[in-house]
Amino acid sequence: ATVSLGGAKMIQVGPRYVTYKETVAEETAERCRAVSENKENSLFMTAAPLGEALSLQIESGEIAADGDALARTNILVNDHGWDKPLASKVWAFGPDHSGANLLVDGTRGKVGGMENIKDFAVSSFAWSTKEGALCG
Numbered sequence: 001a002t003v004s005l006g007g008a009k010m011i012q013v014g015p016r017y018v019t020y021k022e023t024v025a026e027e028t029a030e031r032c033r034a035v036s037e038n039k040e041n042s043l044f045m046t047a048a049p050l051g052e053a054l055s056l057q058i059e060s061g062e063i064a065a066d067g068d069a070l071a072r073t074n075i076l077v078n079d080h081g082w083d084k085p086l087a088s089k090v091w092a093f094g095p096d097h098s099g100a101n102l103l104v105d106g107t108r109g110k111v112g113g114m115e116n117i118k119d120f121a122v123s124s125f126a127w128s129t130k131e132g133a134l135c136g
Contacts, residue, residue, distance in 0.1 A: 024049045043117070046106075054080050055100040058093065065093040092122045094129030101129045 027048040034043045050058075054076075057063045063072055069088070076087035089105035103125040105114055 041113075043121070050100060050102065051080065058098075058100040058102075061098075065097045091118060092125050094126050096130065097126070099129060101125075 024047045028046045031044040031046050034045075035041070054063070057075070063075060069090075072090065073084065073087045076082040076090075077084050085108070086104060086106060089107075090102055091105055092103040093099055094101040094103065103122060105118075107114060
């Protein structure tokens with residue numbers, strides 16, 4: 001279709017043929033911070049690239065949110081060099097529970113209450129990965 005911009009200016013309009021994808025090129029230099037309403041709890045988040053090989057395994061379904069968690073942990077540790085404690089705490093894939101974005105509980109040691117916020121963190125992650133970039 002042709003659209004008039006006024007006067008002699010015309011542009012040709014057609015279906016979009018470029019898919020826009022955002023990616024993380026390197027680990028974030030700063031942590032994003034959220035503070036609870038009572039100011040007693042803070043949640044810090046960073047972003048880091050997964051790597052092309054891991055992204056492709058996720059996109060192909062070889063590694064999936066509904067797959068065996070132990071097998072997923074072993075793949076992350078043995079094939080991608082993740083620490084085992086970190087690899088065993090993948091909370092979510094996004095967007096739509098299947099994309100090549102991962103939400104991982106990166107706490108070390110004994111941190112109480114993480115299970116209490118998991119549902120909120122996962123739903124926020126799902127929304128943000130579906131809608132676009134977290135931090136600009």
